[in-house]
Structure formats: structure tokens, C-alpha cells
Amino acid sequence: MADTTTTTSSSDAIVFYDIASGPRSTRYALNFKRAHFVTQWVDLADVTSTRKSLGAEPVRFHPNGEHFYTLPAIRDPSANDTVVADSFDIAVYLDKKYPDAPSLFRNNASSGIGLYASFNAHMDTIFTPGAALGCEDFPFNPATAAQCQAEFCRRIGAQTWDALFVRGEARTKMLKSFRTSLGEVAKYFRFSEGPFIGGKEAEYADIIIGGWLMMYSHTVPEWEEMRTWHGGFGAGCMMRWSRIEEHGDAYN
Ligand SMILES: N[C@@H](CCC(=O)N[C@@H](CS)C(=O)NCC(=O)O)C(=O)O
Numbered sequence: 606m607a608d609t610t611t612t613t614s615s616s617d618a619i620v621f622y623d624i625a626s627g628p629r630s631t632r633y634a635l636n637f638k639r640a641h642f643v644t645q646w647v648d649l650a651d652v653t654s655t656r657k658s659l660g661a662e663p664v665r666f667h668p669n670g671e672h673f674y675t676l677p678a679i680r681d682p683s684a685n686d687t688v689v690a691d692s693f694d695i696a697v698y699l700d701k702k703y704p705d706a707p708s709l710f711r712n713n714a715s716s717g718i719g720l721y722a723s724f725n726a727h728m729d730t731i732f733t734p735g736a737a738l739g740c741e742d743f744p745f746n747p748a749t750a751a752q753c754q755a756e757f758c759r760r761i762g763a764q765t766w767d768a769l770f771v772r773g774e775a776r777t778k779m780l781k782s783f784r785t786s787l788g789e790v791a792k793y794f795r796f797s798e799g800p801f802i803g804g805k806e807a808e809y810a811d812i813i814i815g816g817w818l819m820m821y822s823h824t825v826p827e828w829e830e831m832r833t834w835h836g837g838f839g840a841g842c843m844m845r846w847s848r849i850e851e852h853g854d855a856y857n
Contacts, residue, residue, distance in 0.1 A: 815846030
């Protein structure tokens with residue numbers, strides 16, 4: 606088993622189990638809510654065992670119905686070690702736990718949260734195909750890279766890791782298609798006076814988008830080009846969300 610690393614420690618802090626190369630939405634949500642948390646970095650090779658050790662049921666399944674064990678997850682020692690193990694459910698949990706911090710869900714009525722959940726699922730559909738663009742340069746931990754690559758190949762029936770690389774004309778086509786999909790996301794911002802999707806104040810919908818873009822900024826080689834698409838929509842989201850990541854504050 607590869608090492609996991611706890612960056613800081615505190616006995617009643619929420620423990621945030623995170624993969625370094627994954628989407629950043631939960632980290633942003635924790636910072637946005639000024640949550641008291643410590644990060645337990647988990648190697649990609651240890652995601653399944655970590656999730657199982659938390660006793661969290663899977664929320665994702667492979668096309669053949671097999672369990673797909675994922676992170677992020679949180680464990681809250683100050684609430685009887687409550688475990689929440691889906692990024693959207695974590696955001697809902699944090700909003701309830703920290704009512705005095707800015708709300709992640711506008712018009713915080715529980716009936717409205719379902720709409721955010723459907724937006725989240727829609728963003729999964731839009732952003733997930735872009736992951737193929739990051740295969741070749743994916744920042745694996747060298748110690749577990751071969752193991753993780755073999756597991757990814759097993760899941761999709763590929764013979765070798767190299768067979769998953771998208772190059773040449775296929776890559777040009779995939780970039781074009783991804784650009785078109787992100788154009789749809791960029792349009793959502795045109796309905797508000799900005800800078801956020803719902804106006805002057807940030808909310809979880811912005812965090813979802815920013816979290817995905819931040820991941821691609823680390824994994825897709827064409828990021829410098831991508832960030833200029835649709836009038837610099839990617840660059841704008843990143844700038845706003847990196848502030849949340851660094852300072853836990855969307856407003857300065
Ligand atoms: N619906 C879940 C999906 C989480 C998810 O897909 N996590 C991926 C990383 S992006 C994962 O843990 N992958 C582990 C693996 O591929 O082995 C959530 O939002 O928390």
C-alpha cells in the first residue's frame with residue numbers, strides 16, 4: 606500500500622480524504638464554508654481500500670455493474686465520526702454544519718438543492734469526456750503508476766496504457782468537441798451580471814465548474830489554449846476559484 610499523508614492535524618477537525626489529481630470542488634467548498642479540516646492525501650492506488658475502510662457505500666458503478674470506489678470523502682469526528690462520501694452530499698452537509706458562513710446553495714430551501722444536484726450531474730456529463738485528453742500526461746505517483754494504469758486498462762478492456770492516448774487527428778476532433786461542450790457552460794454566465802453564474806456572489810454551481818477546470822489545468826497539455834476559449838471563460842473561472850482555494854474567500 607502506498608503512503609497517505611496527513612498535512613496537518615487537529616482532533617475535532619473534519620478529515621478530508623482527497624486525491625491530489627482529482628476535481629477540486631470539495632476543497633473549494635470546505636474553504637468557502639471556512640470549515641475546520643485537515644487533508645488526508647490518498648494515492649490513487651489506495652482509493653478503494655480507503656473508501657472501504659470508511660465503510661462508505663459506492664456512489665459510482667462501472668458499466669458492467671461492478672462497484673467503482675471513489676473519493677472525495679469526509680469524516681467528521683465532532684459528529685460521531687459521520688462519513689459523507691460524495692462531493693455533492695459533502696457540500697450539502699457543510700452548508701448545514703456551517704450556517705453562519707456564506708451559503709453554497711442560493712435560496713437555501715431544500716427543494717432547490719435538487720436543481721443543483723441535477724446541474725452537478727449535467728456538469729459530470731459535460732466535463733468527464735475531457736479526461737481522455739489528460740491520459741498521456743496524467744501526474745501519477747511514479748511508485749504506483751504501473752498498478753493504476755493496469756487497473757484503468759482492466760476497466761475498459763485496453764491491452765496497454767499507451768492504447769488510451771489520444772493523438773493526431775483524433776485529438777484535434779476531441780478538443781473541438783470539448784470546446785463546443787464548454788461553450789454551453791460559458792453561456793450560463795451570460796444570464797448574470799457576473800462575475801459568478803448567479804451574479805455578484807459565488808455559489809456551489811461556480812465551485813463545480815471551477816473544480817473541474819482546475820483539474821484540467823493540471824492534466825491537459827492544451828490548457829493554455831483551453832483557458833482562452835469562449836472569451837477566456839476558463840481563465841476567469843480559474844482566477845476566481847484559485848482565490849477561494851488559497852484564501853477561502855470568494856469576495857476579495
Ligand atoms: N460522484 C462522485 C464521483 C467521484 C469520482 O468519480 N472520483 C474519482 C476521481 S475524479 C475517483 O475517486 N476515482 C478513483 C479511481 O478511478 O480509481 C463524487 O462526486 O464524489
